[in-house]
Amino acid sequence: xxxxxxxxxxxxxxxxxxxxxxxxxxxxxxxxxxxxxxxxxxxxxxxxxxxxxxxxxxxxxxxxxxxxxxxxxxxxxxxxxxxxxxxxxxxxxxxxxxxxxxxxxxxxxxxxxxxxxxxxxxxxxxxxxxxxxxxxxxxxxxxxxxxxxxxxxxxxxxxx
Amino acid sequence: xxxxxxxxxxxxxxxxxxxxxxxxxxxxxxxxxxxxxxxxxxxxxxxxxxxxxxxxxxxxxxxxxxxxxxxxxxxxxxxxxxxxxxxxxxxxxxxxxxxxxxxxxxxxxxxxxxxxxxxxxxxxxxxxxxxxxxxxxxxxxxxxxxxxxxxxxxxxxxxxxxxxxxxxxxxxxxxxxxxxxxxxxxxxxxxxxxxxxxxxxxxxxxxxxxxxxxxxxxxxxxxxxxxxxxxxxxxxxxxxxxxxxxxxxxxxxxxxxxxxxxxxxxxxxxxxxxxxxxxxxxxxxxxxxxxxxxxxxxxxxxxxxxxxxxxxxxxxxxxxxxxxxxxxxxxxxxxxxxxxxxxxxxxxxxxxxxxxxxxxxxxxxxxxxxxxxxxxxxxxxxxxxxxxxxxxxxxxxxxxxxxxxxxxxxxxxxxxxxxxxxxxxxxxxxxxxxxxxxxxxxxxxxxxxxxxxxxxxxxxxxxxxxxxxxxxxxxxxxxxxxxxxxxxxxxxxxxxxxxxxxxxxxxxxxxxxxxxxxx
Numbered sequence: 001x002x003x004x005x006x007x008x009x010x011x012x013x014x015x016x017x018x019x020x021x022x023x024x025x026x027x028x029x030x031x032x033x034x035x036x037x038x039x040x041x042x043x044x045x046x047x048x049x050x051x052x053x054x055x056x057x058x059x060x061x062x063x064x065x066x067x068x069x070x071x072x073x074x075x076x077x078x079x080x081x082x083x084x085x086x087x088x089x090x091x092x093x094x095x096x097x098x099x100x101x102x103x104x105x106x107x108x109x110x111x112x113x114x115x116x117x118x119x120x121x122x123x124x125x126x127x128x129x130x131x132x133x134x135x136x137x138x139x140x141x142x143x144x145x146x147x148x149x150x151x152x153x154x155x156x157x158x159x160x
Numbered sequence: 161x162x163x164x165x166x167x168x169x170x171x172x173x174x175x176x177x178x179x180x181x182x183x184x185x186x187x188x189x190x191x192x193x194x195x196x197x198x199x200x201x202x203x204x205x206x207x208x209x210x211x212x213x214x215x216x217x218x219x220x221x222x223x224x225x226x227x228x229x230x231x232x233x234x235x236x237x238x239x240x241x242x243x244x245x246x247x248x249x250x251x252x253x254x255x256x257x258x259x260x261x262x263x264x265x266x267x268x269x270x271x272x273x274x275x276x277x278x279x280x281x282x283x284x285x286x287x288x289x290x291x292x293x294x295x296x297x298x299x300x301x302x303x304x305x306x307x308x309x310x311x312x313x314x315x316x317x318x319x320x321x322x323x324x325x326x327x328x329x330x331x332x333x334x335x336x337x338x339x340x341x342x343x344x345x346x347x348x349x350x351x352x353x354x355x356x357x358x359x360x361x362x363x364x365x366x367x368x369x370x371x372x373x374x375x376x377x378x379x380x381x382x383x384x385x386x387x388x389x390x391x392x393x394x395x396x397x398x399x400x401x402x403x404x405x406x407x408x409x410x411x412x413x414x415x416x417x418x419x420x421x422x423x424x425x426x427x428x429x430x431x432x433x434x435x436x437x438x439x440x441x442x443x444x445x446x447x448x449x450x451x452x453x454x455x456x457x458x459x460x461x462x463x464x465x466x467x468x469x470x471x472x473x474x475x476x477x478x479x480x481x482x483x484x485x486x487x488x489x490x491x492x493x494x495x496x497x498x499x500x501x502x503x504x505x506x507x508x509x510x511x512x513x514x515x516x517x518x519x520x521x522x523x524x525x526x527x528x529x530x531x532x533x534x535x536x537x538x539x540x541x542x543x544x545x546x547x548x549x550x551x552x553x554x555x556x557x558x559x560x561x562x563x564x565x566x567x568x569x570x571x572x573x574x575x576x577x578x579x580x581x582x583x584x585x586x587x588x589x590x591x592x593x594x595x596x597x598x599x600x601x602x603x604x605x606x607x608x609x610x611x612x613x614x615x616x617x618x619x620x621x622x623x624x625x626x627x628x629x630x631x632x633x634x635x636x637x638x639x640x641x642x643x644x645x646x647x648x649x650x651x652x653x654x655x656x657x658x659x660x661x662x663x664x665x666x667x668x669x670x671x672x673x674x675x676x677x678x679x
Binding site: 077080083088096110 | 259291369372375402
């Protein structure tokens, strides 16, 4: 009997907490609505898919590969990003470039987004500033795991 | 023996050795780039400068002989400054393209900069541009910008192979390594130049840009491609969690053991046949046990039972003289011993045939004319390789065991195939997926030498043990495993096989039975 009583107490307490948040936030929102400045603001909520917040400048978003002036990838396939990647989501295969100034370029460059933890180590490690995570793209959910694997072509032509 | 002091530590060394070697014995590393143990000191890099008490200037550790009571200091301020200065000059014209250099990660210049340099570059000028892609022949590519002119390559071709294809051209700052008048390097030891080069100036096409060397794991093994049995490292990629790596083995490098250091010209090198002939470990590997009749997928136990049943049939009929074996000298000592134990001792078959391997051209350095690793071992175990002729093996044979571990010499088995086909039941142990596999009743996949433990006896009668470096693919197991379980299953001498669980156990048994291995 006593146990059942405690159960109801907890439910009522929970309802009270929810009600408190609701009333407090509503009071602040109404006050702000009429232009009365308060020390504290109401809880921040946006209607996500329609409304979007601004992404911070240094936010680590979808990767992109930089291009040289002539459109070739800036990457020299040194595989330092592949080495440093903690989740082993980068795979590179290198090929010989006929141009002796470049010598080495990636024929395959794969990033598996479903595995990537967005630590940004690849960007830090890159000696050529060839990979960046500044596209501002954060919505890349897919229905299929295969579609989460980006290849060289799609990484080079990332919108920015 | 003389007593010298290195950093106030007393050490006794034999007379006449250099300070650098003496320091190495004391466990003190003196940085050196141009010096190599196999050559006479050159003294062109100036990295090994040390302070010696009573000498006016810094001395070259690689070229100074020890004297009684000599006091050497390797870590004083003077020495450190000198090293930094030398490094700064070496790096002044070095292109710093470590990201695309195959040597990065194992480059002496890179290591020494980390250890002894760590200065900021004071050069404002543009670095000089030189040729970055000079073909030297045999797939070697010279990058003149990276070259530090240690002349190790020149000395190697002059002293070891004595072919002298490379030379230093021009003078002073314009000096460069080059070939004489379009005459490309063409000797069997050219691959050593990539390993010998302390920086990434000489790279070979076989490994160039394929991967980075820090991804590779080194496994010690023995080269099975000739009867010399050089010590090698098999450098293989352990693979990534999510991506398939195109191959496992990326390169083979020489492994210097303390024993081989004594033979100066031989211990440090491996030939190009051994260095570049590693593709067989990944290509055309047999992974599944295939039984010709019935279901193709078969578990190992059933396969062994099938093979043992064939033998038992002959035992019941008392017709063991109809059992033939084609063996080869690619098997390890342990496996050959098991072949002998099972087939000639337990089953009393006299028909163990070794196909004669073609003798090929040897050279006077390492490569031998016999291109199988264990001919000597087979002889010592008690097989007389020429005693049984081809005709005797097939004479009235009903059951034939074929061991074929060699990735080469394909025409030999093709020559025998017409006769093998006529045999009633034939069982093949092979690591490779070849065309003739479908003619056998049972194909059992086995391991290549890199995947198994065991020992080879080389031409100089040296027994060389090695361990497994790679995993064998699929259902493939080493021959000794199959042979032991076959021995158990035949049940003629169950007790002795039940004790064998590793090649080491087999070797212990060999030691007791054969005098040569008991030494």
